[in-house]
Amino acid sequence: MVENRVSSESPKPSACFSCHALGISSSAALGAYMFYRAKKADSSSHRFTCALFGLDKENHMLSKDFDQQLEYQAQQTFRSDASSLQVDDVLEPIFIKSELSWRFERNTRINHLVVSNNVFILHLNEKTLQRRCPDEVPKDAKVTSTYQDAQIPDVISKVFLDPFGRIVLVSTRDKRDIYVLVSSPNSLKLNKKPIRLGTNSSFVLASVTWCNRFIQTQNDVVALLAGQDGRIFEVLIRNDGELLFSTEVYPSFKSIMDSIADSVTGIYCDVKSAYEDNSNVFVVITTQKALYYFEQQIDPSRKSDYFTSFFSFFRDASLPDLKYREFPGGTAQSEIQLFIKRKSETKQLLYRQFAWITGAGLFYTEIDPNNVQKSFLERSRIIYYHIGKIINENDEERPPKSVALTEFHCLMMFPHENQIRAVCTVNEKIVMIDGSMASGTPVCYARDHIRDQLWACTDEHVLRYTIKDERRDVWRVFMQKNDFQKAYETCAIADDDLETARRQRSINSRHADHLFNEKKYTPCANIYATSDTSFEDVTLKFFALRDKEPLREYLQAVLLNLQASADSTQITILTLWLTDLFLNELDELRQTYSTTTNRRKATSTTASSSLQPNEEILDEKGRKDKFDEIRRKFRNFLSKREIQPCLRQHRLAMYDLLTSHGDLDDLILFAEHVQDHERVILLYLEREDYKKALDTLEPLNNYQLLYKYSPTLIEKLPEQLITVWQKKYNDHFEPKELLPAMIAYSRAFPKGQEVLKFLEFCRSRNCTEKSIHNYLLSEYIKFNPSKIMLYLEGQTADPLAITYDPRYALRLCIDNDLKEESVFLYRLLNMYEEAVDTALQVDVKLAEECASTAPINDERTKKLWLKIANSVITQGHDLNEVMQILEDCGNELLKIEDVLPLFADFETIDQFKKPIINSLDHYNERLTFLRNEMNDASKSIDEIRDDLAKYRTRCVATIDSNEICSLCSQPLMIQSIFYIFACGHYFHGDCLFGYVRRIMERKDKRSLNGAGSEAINQSNPSKTSGKTTIQKDIDRVNYLQSIIASGSAPPSRDMESVQQELDNLVASQCILCGETAVDSLDEPLKAIL
Incomplete structure (x- = not known):
């Protein structure tokens, strides 16, 4: 992986022109440096570096110091981890x-140990078997022993325990009997x-192989028992x-053993591939001289006698007919050991190892579930017991007494040397020698396949072996043996992803x-x-x-393996490179084709020609196929998701690089890939490939590009382009x-009508843009003027709502002498005088229609009709037609006296008498009507004057409901009659009358007494002669x-006039701020109130 590992402690050479001056990282500089150094003589490197750094060709000068800086960074950035192949000496065993x-x-002496399902069966001394199970607790609390003993009648020879720890088989030495023991909690x-x-x-x-692992019985045990003489028995216990x-099950095998004076030492039976496929089984029988292999099918649905039919296929076979492998003879104590990797499902293929102690060495093989026979007969190998040990000629190479298999090692027990050796089964090298057997003399190993545990025993103790990180060095062994697949499988560390990744890089490097x-x-x-080999070493190798x-x-693999957080400059360098x-x-392939073509031409004109010895010439088909393959790979590279941001960000550098190679096809390819559609269109236009330019433009939703390049394309592909316009037409299309x-x-096409069709299409789609309709009118005038009037009449009469410019249309009609259309537009623009003038050039009726539809304006309309009348009189002197015009316009608008001046002086009056x-x-009639109107107006004025006099004292005021009387200070609303003055004083009617009366009496007290009788006499004329004016008013x-109090007025008067008179007497002015108040200033206030 490309990454920056420059140490901050390393000395850095000086450089007058550093990477930082260019604004790039050291990794980026390294990429440019590698390309620059590897192709220094190639001009394309210059183009590449210029494109990479954005420099002009003239300004691109790399100094010597810059070369030194880049070379230093190359050495510091990429480091091969050679130490990964060395094993750390300080490691736990x-x-x-x-x-x-x-x-x-x-x-007590331990002679043998077997373990299954955490049940231990120990052979103690000569005749004792002891059962121990660490998982069990005694039923009786008084019993403190955690083991059970059983005494065998004869000296025990061999002990066998089934895989589930339920049945024990014991063979005796002297009587050669076989006893069955039942192991239960x-x-x-x-x-x-x-x-x-x-x-x-x-x-x-001699040996027992248990078949319960693949033959499912309820509580019974199926086993194959092999005798030393060659007899094989199937038992069901x-x-x-x-x-x-x-x-x-195989009687004839004893005859074979007798014929070659051989004896059986072991037997092993198992399924070939997986426990679920329990009908395909194999049997291995070992003897002192050979290993015999049998495979056939059984019927696992039977309740017994599974193997009779299995061995029936070999019943009549002689020794040459059997499949076996011979070994040098020896007197080794034979033993078969297995390692079975635990599987979570019965469907999974079994991974098993098989080891067998022979006189020649340890027979070892890994059982391939897909080809078990080859595993035993062809792919097996011998691991020698004394690896790396110098043996004297007189020394006897003694085999181990017992062995145990793990996933990658074999432990051998040598009692005579009082030591245990661990040998790696991958490279057959000793990885451990344990000579400190303080627990006693080694006796045997025992593997619990159910619990996947390894046990051993000495003559005094039971030992447990804990296997810790067995794979830590095995991956190196596989790597050195060039078995990289297994090295990769065994290098993983569950809780250390970094170390696992480091190992994988080392394996990949090797x-x-x-x-x-x-x-x-x-x-x-x-x-x-994906290796740790330095970047520069690999690139120089490949260069x-x-x-x-x-x-x-x-480079592609490095690019794809970069982390998401990698420096974008690294991605840019690799992408450009x-x-x-x-x-x-691609250039070389083109040049090869060009050279081949020229050579063929030269060959055709000369008698003979010779080729350079190492020159390779591709035939035309092969060259084309190669060229297409490289281009396809180039396209696949450009489509990589990891480089898309880089391509978009540095597209200009890519364009420069592609342009420098002069291949327009590649340039178009890249522009299409980065969806730079405008550049694609420009490139196609540059090649004058207008069809492809239009094909590029058509599927886009970029209307601006369509607007921009339509003027160019329409000159070459008018019909196709206008079809695209119609397809693109929608609400967003302009x-x-x-x-x-x-x-x-x-x-380009003066007589072409494709644009006219498109404009009509726009009109049919309710286009309202005035410029389009204006251009449509110009096209109509050019190709079909008869449609203009239909178009104009089809528009609304509102000048503000029409979709064309009427003044522009009028100019077109005037320029092209379209009179009726001009009249229509004049009328639309309210230019009725011009409309009538133009209409008179066409038809008087049209002029009359214009005048009759003009807005009502006496003077203006009269002028229009006078124009028409004058035209008729001037042109034809048709008096009847003039009279008809007078009738059409109406006598109110145009009268006979208006047109008389238009006639010549010699005209007679006879024809005008009636008008x-x-x-x-x-x-x-008009004068009479006006006179009546004047009389009616005079009457109305008199009535209005009377009404004004009647209502001049009336007013409307708005007061608050809580206002009080200015005299008694009581609420104003408690009486129905009250008076309101503009000055802001309010009075009850009774308070006001009383106040006015007291003022009058105070003014003329003496005359008031006389005035009282005078007032009475006023109502009675015989008694009113001696009263004063004040008394009369009172x-x-x-x-x-x-x-007013009685509510009934005298017959000669109404209540309104009575109330008006009373108001005039007492309420003509405010009594507190009017003239009455001024006249009463000398009166004491107490006397008045």
Whole structure:
């Protein structure tokens, strides 16, 4: 991976022109430097660097100091981690043994140990079997022992325990009997009666293989028992230890053993691939001299006798017919050990290892579930017991007494040397020697396949082996053996992702080097990208090759493996570099084709020609295929998601780089990829490929580009372009922007009507842009003037709502002498005088229509009709037509006296007699009407004057409801009659009358007494002669007040006049601020109130 690892502590060389002056990172400078140094003689490197740094060709000068700076950074940035192949000396041991705290009686010797499902069966001394299970607790609290013993009648020879820890088989040494013991929680029960197999009592049990792992029975145990003489028995033992079934399944094998004087040492049976496929099984039988392999199918649905049919296929086979592998003879104590990797599901393929102690060495193989036979007969190997140990000629190479397998190691127990050796099964090297056996003499190993635990025992103690990080060095071994797949699988550390990644990079580095040495350049390029091999080393390797495809593959892989947080400059450098590599290769293919073509031409004109020895000439088809392949890869590269931001950001640099190679196709390809549609269109236009330019433009929703390039395209592809216009027409489409293109079309095709069709299309789509309608009118005038009037009449009569410019349309009509259309537009513009003048040039009726539709304006309309009359009189002297005009316009608008001056002086009056009489009668009627109107107006004025006099004292005022009387200070509203004055004083009617009366009496007290009788006599004329004026007023007030109080007025008067008179007497002015108040200033206030 490209990353910056420059140490801050390392000395940095001086540079007068550093990377920081260019504003790029050291990684970016390194990429440019590598490309610059590797292709210094190639002019394309100059183009690449200029494009990368954005420099002009003339200004691009790399100084010597800058070269030194870049070279220094290259050395510091990329470092190969060679130390990854070295093993750390300070490491914890892989195998850690611990002694169990079990204590045995004095003089007790452990002779053998078997473990299954955490059930331990120990052979103690000669005849004792002891059962222990750490998971169990005694049922009886009084019992403190955690083990169970069983005594066998004879000396024990071998002990076998089924995989689930339920059934124990024991063979004896002297009587050669076979006993069955039942192992259950806190119990070990012996069936005292031994089992008999066959008729011959000389059967010596050599080995047992349990089949319950793949044959599912309820509580029974199925096993194959192999005798030393070659007899093979299948037994079915019930869970209580009773033998239910036994049969010899392969009788003829004993004859084979007898014929070659060999004896059986072990047997192993298992499924071939997975426990779910339990019908395909194999059997391995080991002897002192060979290993025999059998495979066939069984019927797992049977309740017993599974293997009779299995071995029936080999019943009549002789030794040459069998599949076996011979080994040098020896007297080794044979033992079969297995390692079975636990699987979570029965469907999973089994991973198993098989080890067998022979006199020649340890037979070892990894069982391939897809080809078990080859695993045993072809792919197996011998691991020698004394690896790396110098053996004297007189020394005997003693085999181990017992072995144990782990996933990648084999532990060998050498009691005679009192040591244990751990050998790596991958490279057959010793990784551990344990000679500190203080626990006693080693006896044997025991593996619990159910619990996946490894145990061992000495003659005194039971030991447990804990395996810690067994894979930590195995991946290096696989890597050194060039088995990179297994190295990759074994290098992972569950809780250390960083270390796992470091190991994977080391493996990839070694793997890539291996492939490179084998000249598999392209595969190794992708692996190099994920290795820790330095970037500059890889690039220099690939640059030395003639084929630059591995370099391209490597750079692409590096680019794709960059983290999301990587410096964008790194991505930019790699992207530009790869682009240049692609373009160079495409250029070379073009040059090869050109050279080949020229050479062929030369060959055709000369008699003979010779080619350079190392020159490669591609035939036409091969060159084309190669060119298409590189271009396809280039397109795939440009479509990578990781470089899209870079391509968009640095598109100008890419354009410069592509342009420098002079390939317009690649330039178009890149512009299309980055969706720079405008540049694509420009490039197509530059090539005069107008069809592709239009095809690029059509699917876009960029209307601005359509507006911009339509003037160019319409001259070449008018029909196709206008079809695109129609397809693009929608609410966002602005046809007015296409006017330059329409004008260009009109210039290029003076007689073409495609634009007219488009304009009519716009009109049908309810386009309201005036410029479009104006251009439509101009096209109509050019090609079909008869449609103009229909178009104008189809518009609304409102000048503000029409979709064309009426003045522009009028100018067009005037210029093209379209009279009727001009009249229509004059009328639309309210230019009725011009309309009538123009209409008179066409038809008098049209002029009359114009005058009759003019807005009502007596003077203006009269003038229009006079124009018409004058035209008729001037042109034809048709008096009847003039009279008809007078009737059409109406006598109120145009009269006979208006047109008389237009006639010549010699005209007679006879023809005008009737119109003149009618005119005079009309004037007389008009005068009478005006006179009546004047009389009516005079009457109305008199009535208005009377009304004004009547209501001059009336007013309307708005007061608050809580106002009080200015005299008594009581609420004003408590009485129905009250008076309001503009000065702001308010009075009750009674308070006002009383106040006025007291003022009058105070003024003339003496005359008031006389005036009282005078006032009475006024109502009675015989008694009113001696009263004063004041007394009369007082009496009048009292009289009027009484009438109002009674509510009935005298017959000669109405209540309104009575109230008016009373108001005039007492309320003509405010009594507190009017003249009455001024006259009463000398009166005492107490006397008045």
